[in-house]
Amino acid sequence: MSTNPLLHIQNVGIRFGGLRAVANFTLKLNQGELIGLIGPNGAGKTTVFNLLTGVYAPTEGEIFFNGERINGLPPYKVTRKGISRTFQNIRLFNELSVLDNVKIAYHSLAKHSIFSSIFRFPKHFSGEKEMEEKSIEFLKIFHLDHVKEEKAKNLPYGQQRRLEIARALAAGPKLLLLDEPAAGMNPQETKELMELISFIRNEFNLTILLIEHDMKLVMGVCEKISVLDHGQLIAHGTPEEIRKHPKVIEAYLGEEVGEEHA
């Protein structure tokens, strides 16, 4: 069995002018792990995702994915390597149907060539059919198949969040980055999301890095949690260790990190 981590972030940092948004950040994710990334507002969590997905190139450090150095690669190449993400502010094709939103993501994996697509050779049609069937399978997992013809913008908020995850998964990632997937959800929706995240991790053999302010969710699904404060890693450990960690308690204004933050 390989002991190499799927993702290895080594002493990564980035400056925006005089601000060191992330500094000396190190994290290893092994295949199949579900790790939480938490921290107060402005701690640098989304910047870490932007560094991992090629939105920003790190000004220091290295990022290895599957043993390959990926820092500096453009976002589309990072996606092709097997890293997908969702965004804090939902980004869907609002005017397209739910099904088309997933089909577009699945397209990046489709086996039929661009020429057969343009000239509509038979191979293209079988590719289209397969893509549609696969996309509907994804929608079933996310309980969205009954609204597949609906425009994305017409879905209730909780369903839009689920569609974003379905779309990220349709690109066939090995590593899924979820940026505050429970933001704006009610407690029941959050509970269902928690179950869904655990389910897809097992079902798709995924490795997941989860940014989330809802501590109940983070503590409930993650094996390990990394805590950022002012761009620095201040703690890494099990939910129980993090809950009691003095630096984490201090970063969260003296309160014990727990359900009061849910």
Ligand SMILES: Nc1ncnc2c1ncn2[C@@H]1O[C@H](COP(=O)(O)OP(=O)(O)OP(=O)(O)O)[C@@H](O)[C@H]1O
């Ligand atoms: N493109 C940018 N240019 C300048 N400053 C930036 C840029 N992106 C992020 N920052 C700054 O970097 C710091 C970290 O921001 P980031 O969005 O990563 O924090 P966060 O932990 O995700 O916060 P939140 O929980 O509020 O989403 C903040 O001070 C932010 O203003």
